Amino acid sequence: MKTLEERESPFEYSVSDRPRTMTAPWLFQYDGQPMEIKIPAGAKAIFDKRRQIVHVHDNAAGLSITATPQVFVRLDYAQDFHDIEYIDLQSPHLRLGGMYFNDGGLGFDDNKVFDFSNTLMFQSVCRLLNSPIFNPWRGYPVLRESKCYYLGNFETGDLWVHPESLKEEPEAKVDETRGFLIKFMFRTEVPVPGWDRFEKKDVEIQPGLYSAEVSKSDWQTGAPVTVKATGAEDGLMEFYEVFIPFNELDNRRQAGRVEIAHALYRTKFDPRQHTDLALKAVMPAPKGLFGKLFG
Template sequence: MLEERDSHLKLTTSHKKRTVAAPWFLTGLGDPYQLEILPGSKACYDPNNKILHVRDNERGISHTVTPSVRVRLDHEQDFHDIDFIDLEDATQNLAGVYINEGVLSFEDHNRFEFSNTLMFQSVCRLLASPVFNPWTELPRIRNENAFYQCDLATGELWLNPEMEDAPKNVDKVHSHIVYLSFETSEPIPCWNKDTRHDDILPPGRYDAEVIKSDHDTGDVITIKADGWTADRSNLYTFHIPFEPLYELIQSGAVPAGDFGYRVPFDPRGHADMALRATQPPPKGVFGKLFKR
C-alpha cells in the first residue's frame, strides 16, 4: 500500500462498487465517461472547481480529471499517462506524456508540435501536486535502456548517450507536414509493406501521411500511402521516400493537392489552469468571502 500525501480534497470512501461522471470528462462520442469506483476506493467530485478524483490506495491507482488535463497513475500495471485536453472540445486529447514500465514517451497524435522539455516540466509540476499525485511515491523511471532519460523529482530531461545514432537535441523538431495528397503518372520507387520488398508506386492519386522525419531538423524522410496494384487485385501499403517525390512535386511532374500541417501546442497554460483549480481555498475571512 502506498503512503498517501495530505491534500485539501474532501474525499469519501465507497463501500460498494459504483461509478461517477462529470460533464467535463467525456468519451469520444461526447457522453459523460463513467469512472469506476471500487469498494474501498476514495473519490472527490468538486463541480465548482471542476475536479474529479478517484484513488485506490491499495492498488496504487488514481485518476484525476480537470477540463485542461487528465492524469492517470497506475502503479499496479506500471503505466501512467498525462493527457492535455482541448478546452474547446472535451472529447479530444491534444498531446500527452506516457510512462510505461518506467520508460518515458511523448504522444503528439501526429497532429501537434511542442517542446519535449516544456511537456516534461509541465508533467513534473502536476505530479508535484498532492491532487494529481496523491502518494509520496513518484512513477518509477527506468533510465538504463530508455531513449529519453529523466528525473521526475528535479524536472531534468536528457537523451541517453549510450543509444546508437542518438539525436543531438532532447527537443524533437516535428515535421511541419502531417499529410498530403498527390497524383502521379511517374514511376516512383518505394517499399511495399505487405510484400516486404522494394516496389514501384502504381500511377494514381494518393492520400499520404508522414511516418518518419529527422528528429533534429524536422525534414520528412518517409510517407506512407495505400494503393491498388495496376490490375486492382491487391491493396497494398507503400512506404515512399519523400525527398525524390517532393522534387517531382516542385518540378510540376507530380501535381500535389492538400497539405496538412501540425498545430503548435504549449502545455504550460493547461498545467497552470489545472493547478489553479486544485489549489486549496484561502483561509480566514478572505477564504469565506472566496467561497461565496
C-alpha cells in the same frame, strides 16, 4: 507494487463502504461518450462541479485518477503504467498529447499530429505530480535506467537523454525534432518508384491520384524522408501501402509532373497554459467555501 504513503490534502475526501461510479460533464471517452470512473469500496473521492474537479484514489489498489477540463492524470502502480493527457478545451473528447511511464520507461505521446517541447512537457507534468490532488502519494513513478531513453528529475524538472543512448546517438537531444508534415494528397502524371511492403518488391505507381502519409522524417530537420501512398481513385487500389522516397515525389513536383495538395502539418502545443489552469482549479478555496463533495 511499491508501498504508497498518502500525502496531506487540502480537500476533504468522501469514502463509502460500497462500490460507486462517478462521471462529470467534462469527462469524455475518445469516442465522445461520457466516461465513468469506478470507485472501489473504501476509495477516496472528490466531485466538485463548480470548480470542475473529479478525483478518486484507492490506496490498496495503487490507483489514482484526476480529471479537470484541461488534463487527465492516471497513476496505476499495480500495472506500473501512468499517463498524463492534455485535453482539447473546445473538444473535450480529444487529447492534445502528453506523457506516460510504462514499466519504468518514460515516453511522450504526440498523437502523431502535435508538436511540443519535451522539456516543457516534462516540467508541466512535474508540476502536476507535485500537487496532492493529481498525485495523492509521496514520491513519483519509478524510472528504471535500463528501460529509459530519457531520464528526469521530478523535483527540479530537469530532463536528459540517457548517457548510454548518447553513446549510440551523440547528437541526440531532449527536445526532438518531429516531422512537420503529416499527410497530403498528390496527383502524378508519370510513374513514381516505390516499395510494396506486402509483395516485398520494387514497384512503380502509375499516374493518378493518391493519398500519402509520412512514415519517416529526418530526426534532425523534421523534413519528410519516406511516405506511404495509397490509391485514391478507381483502378489504383491494388497499390496498397507503397513506400516512396519523398525526394522522388519532390523532384517530379519541381519538374511540374506531380501536384501536391491538402497538406496537413503538425500543430504546435504548449502544455504550460493547461497546467496553470488545472492547478488553479484544484487550489484550496478559502476556509468554509469548499466545493461540493461527492457523497
